[in-house]
Amino acid sequence: MASSLTKDSPSAPAGPEKTFFGHPRGLATLFLTEMWERFSFYGMRALLTIYLISGGPDASKGLQGGGLGMDLATTTAIYSIYLSMVYLLAMPGGWLGDRVWGPRKTVAIAACTIMAGHLTLALPGTGTFFAGLALVALGSGLLKANISTMVGQLYDGPDDPRRDGGFTIFYMGINIGAFFAPLVIGTVGEKYSWHLGFALAAVGMGIGLVTFLVGTRHLNPASSRVPTPLSREERVSWLRKGMTWLLIAAVFYGVVGLSGHFTLNWAMIPLTLAGVVIPAGVLIRIKRDKDLSAAEQTKMSGYIWFFVAAAVFWMIYDQGGSTIQAFGTTKASTELFGIGFPTSWYQSLNPVFIMALAPVMAWLWLWLNRKGHEPTTVVKFAAGLVLVGVSFFFFLMPLLMASGGALVSPLWLVGIYLIQTVGELCISPVGLSVTTKMAPAKYASQMMGVWFLAVTAGDSVTSLLSIAGVDLSRSGVVALEALLATLAGVAVYMYRKQVRALMGDIH
Known part of the structure; x- marks a missing residue:
C-alpha cells in the first residue's frame, strides 16, 4: 500500500x-x-x-x-x-x-x-x-x-x-x-x-x-x-452491576454443571433469547422516551418498519454461511469446469459481487434520480426483501435435484449468492443512510448500534428455530422462508405511502 x-x-x-x-x-x-x-x-x-x-x-x-x-x-x-x-x-x-x-x-x-x-x-x-x-x-x-x-x-x-x-x-x-x-x-x-x-x-x-x-x-x-x-461514581456503579451479574451467572452455571444437568442448550438458549429481547427492548425504550418530540416519535414509528424488514432479511441472508454453505459442502460438486476447489471458497462470492456491483448500483440510483424515477427508501427495502425471498425460491431447485443423492453444479450456489448480494445492496447501504437520517437527536450516536441489532434479531430467530428442531435445509422450510420474505417485501411495498408519511421530511 x-x-x-x-x-x-x-x-x-x-x-x-x-x-x-x-x-x-x-x-x-x-x-x-x-x-x-x-x-x-x-x-x-x-x-x-x-x-x-x-x-x-x-x-x-x-x-x-x-x-x-x-x-x-x-x-x-x-x-x-x-x-x-x-x-x-x-x-x-x-x-x-x-x-x-x-x-x-x-x-x-x-x-x-x-x-x-x-x-x-x-x-x-x-x-x-x-x-x-x-x-x-x-x-x-x-x-x-x-x-x-x-x-x-x-x-x-x-x-x-x-x-x-x-x-x-x-x-x-x-x-x-x-x-x-x-x-x-x-x-x-x-x-x-x-x-x-x-x-x-x-x-x-x-x-x-x-x-x-x-x-x-x-x-x-x-x-x-x-x-x-464516566465519573468516579458511575465507574463504581457499573463495576458493581457487572460483578453482580457475573457472580449470578457463575453461581447459576456452577450449580447446573455440578448437578450434571448442563448441556449446550443451557448456553445457547439464553444467548438466543437475549438476541431477540434486547433489540426489542432498545426500540421500545427509545420509542417511549418522553424527551422525543412528536416528529421524532413519528419517525421512530416509521423506523420500526425498516428494522423489522431488515431483521427478516438478515434471518435468511445470513444462512448463506450456514444452511447454504453446508449444502454446498455436502450436496454440490467440488469441481467446476474440471477444476477442483475447497467449498469454503463459496464465502468469497459475496465480497467479489459486492465490489463488482456496488458501483453499478450507485450509478443506477443516480441515473434514475436524474430521470426522476429513483425508487424511494421504502421501495428499495421492499425490493431487497423480495430478492432474498427469490434467492430461497431459487435454492429450492438444487435442493430438489440433490434429494436423490446426486451432486448438483456449484453454479446453483453462485446464483443464490448473486441474488442475495443484489438484495443486500438494496437493504444495507440504504438502511445505514436512513438510520442516520431518522435518528432522534438524543440518540444520534447510538442509532447505528440499533441498526446492527436488526442483524442480531434476525440471526437469533434462526438460532431459535434450529434449537427447536426445525430442519432449515428441508425444502418445505426453505419454501416457507422464501414466502415469508417475499410477502414481507410485498407488505412493505403496499404500505409504502403510510411508511413514507411516518418518515416526515426524510426522503
Missing part, C-alpha cells in the same frame, strides 16, 4: 503532506487494519460451519475429519448465535469507546482480543473452541463501531467533501479482506488442518494490530480521547 501514497499540497513547514488517494494518511492505517481484521474474521467464518459438521451425521464422506461432529441443526444454531453476538456487542463496544477507553485504545484492545480468540481456536478441544469463539465475538463487537468512528474523525466534519469517498475506500478494504480470507484460510483449514487455518486467522489479525499501532501517529488526536468519560 505504500506505493499508493501520493503527494498533496504543502500544509506544514516540513514539506508536502502525504495522502492516501487524496485522503488523510490515517485512512491507510484504518483501511489496512480493517482489511486484515476482516481477513481474520471471514477466514474463520468460512471454516466455522464446515468444521462444526466435520465428523458428524450431516458431513459428506470426502470432508476432512477432526471437526466437532455436530449435526446441522446445532451447527446452524451456533453459527447464528455467534453472528448475533458480534452485532449485539457492537453497542457496548461503542459505549466503551465513548465513555471508558476512547476509540483508539478500544480498537487496540479489540484486536488483541480477536487475535487471542483465533489462537484459542487453533488449540484442539471443544472447550477451547467455544472460548475462542466468545473472544472473537467480543473483540469484533469492540472494534466494529470504534474503527468507523475514527474514519469519520479524519475529516473536517460531516460537510468535508472527501468524507463519503473515504468511507467508500474503507468499505473496499472490508471486502478485499473478506474476498481473500476464504481463499487462503479456508483452503488451509479445509484441506490441511482446521487448527492451522484458525492460526492463520490469528496471524492476519496480528498483522492488522501491528499496522494499527505503527500508524496511530497519522490518526486524529481526538481518537485517543474519551468523549464523555
Whole structure:
C-alpha cells in the first residue's frame, strides 16, 4: 500500500503532506487494519460451519475429519448465535469507546482480543473452541463501531467533501479482506488442518494490530480521547452491576454443571433469547422516551418498519454461511469446469459481487434520480426483501435435484449468492443512510448500534428455530422462508405511502 501514497499540497513547514488517494494518511492505517481484521474474521467464518459438521451425521464422506461432529441443526444454531453476538456487542463496544477507553485504545484492545480468540481456536478441544469463539465475538463487537468512528474523525466534519469517498475506500478494504480470507484460510483449514487455518486467522489479525499501532501517529488526536468519560461514581456503579451479574451467572452455571444437568442448550438458549429481547427492548425504550418530540416519535414509528424488514432479511441472508454453505459442502460438486476447489471458497462470492456491483448500483440510483424515477427508501427495502425471498425460491431447485443423492453444479450456489448480494445492496447501504437520517437527536450516536441489532434479531430467530428442531435445509422450510420474505417485501411495498408519511421530511 505504500506505493499508493501520493503527494498533496504543502500544509506544514516540513514539506508536502502525504495522502492516501487524496485522503488523510490515517485512512491507510484504518483501511489496512480493517482489511486484515476482516481477513481474520471471514477466514474463520468460512471454516466455522464446515468444521462444526466435520465428523458428524450431516458431513459428506470426502470432508476432512477432526471437526466437532455436530449435526446441522446445532451447527446452524451456533453459527447464528455467534453472528448475533458480534452485532449485539457492537453497542457496548461503542459505549466503551465513548465513555471508558476512547476509540483508539478500544480498537487496540479489540484486536488483541480477536487475535487471542483465533489462537484459542487453533488449540484442539471443544472447550477451547467455544472460548475462542466468545473472544472473537467480543473483540469484533469492540472494534466494529470504534474503527468507523475514527474514519469519520479524519475529516473536517460531516460537510468535508472527501468524507463519503473515504468511507467508500474503507468499505473496499472490508471486502478485499473478506474476498481473500476464504481463499487462503479456508483452503488451509479445509484441506490441511482446521487448527492451522484458525492460526492463520490469528496471524492476519496480528498483522492488522501491528499496522494499527505503527500508524496511530497519522490518526486524529481526538481518537485517543474519551468523549464523555464516566465519573468516579458511575465507574463504581457499573463495576458493581457487572460483578453482580457475573457472580449470578457463575453461581447459576456452577450449580447446573455440578448437578450434571448442563448441556449446550443451557448456553445457547439464553444467548438466543437475549438476541431477540434486547433489540426489542432498545426500540421500545427509545420509542417511549418522553424527551422525543412528536416528529421524532413519528419517525421512530416509521423506523420500526425498516428494522423489522431488515431483521427478516438478515434471518435468511445470513444462512448463506450456514444452511447454504453446508449444502454446498455436502450436496454440490467440488469441481467446476474440471477444476477442483475447497467449498469454503463459496464465502468469497459475496465480497467479489459486492465490489463488482456496488458501483453499478450507485450509478443506477443516480441515473434514475436524474430521470426522476429513483425508487424511494421504502421501495428499495421492499425490493431487497423480495430478492432474498427469490434467492430461497431459487435454492429450492438444487435442493430438489440433490434429494436423490446426486451432486448438483456449484453454479446453483453462485446464483443464490448473486441474488442475495443484489438484495443486500438494496437493504444495507440504504438502511445505514436512513438510520442516520431518522435518528432522534438524543440518540444520534447510538442509532447505528440499533441498526446492527436488526442483524442480531434476525440471526437469533434462526438460532431459535434450529434449537427447536426445525430442519432449515428441508425444502418445505426453505419454501416457507422464501414466502415469508417475499410477502414481507410485498407488505412493505403496499404500505409504502403510510411508511413514507411516518418518515416526515426524510426522503
